Amino acid sequence: MLESRLSEEARIALSRYSSDKAARTLVPLWLQFEAFLQSRGTLPSSIPGIPEESLRAYATFLDYGDRHVDDALIALSAVLLVCLHANYNARILRSIVIPRIRRPVQNRQWDAFRLRTYQPLEYSQLARSRRRRARHEACASDAARNEDAVT
Structure with missing residues (x-):
């Protein structure tokens, strides 16, 4: 062939x-x-x-x-x-x-990961929590900077 x-x-x-x-x-x-x-x-x-x-x-x-x-x-x-x-x-x-x-997918009981099949792709939870943490830290540093400027 x-x-x-x-x-x-x-x-x-x-x-x-x-x-x-x-x-x-x-x-x-x-x-x-x-x-x-x-x-x-x-x-x-x-x-x-x-x-x-x-x-x-x-x-x-x-x-x-x-x-x-x-x-x-x-x-x-x-x-x-x-x-x-x-x-x-x-x-x-x-x-x-x-x-x-x-x-x-995070397993709540053991704080470990298991695989779930056939689910649509989404942004990972870790990426979301990192963004959330970064926003929180930015807001906290802005608030501290504003307090220092006022005093």
Whole structure:
């Protein structure tokens, strides 16, 4: 069976940057992505020519497919790694995520974190508490500065 240009380019990129074992592991996941592109009727001539919308559609396809969330994350990560090694725009690759992904949720009993799956992404509680603490400290320092100026 003849390889497509995308598969050949993916093999070359993986062999250049990783071991043969890694390439043997990642190429089947890449072929699944290529089959997804063919099913949509969009098979570009090179990896950097893959539209951003196709990557986002693949992430959504993995999310709503009949597979475990870990398998979906691995499949998407493999595709993004191949794209990164093939000189795809890294800024675009950083923005491609599975819409419903695991996020840590604080467990009130033990003050530890557990994983809750399939929740929409939100700002983390830590970021909010840091902003809240910074605002509180800024207000306190302004109040202290105003008291010093008055006296």
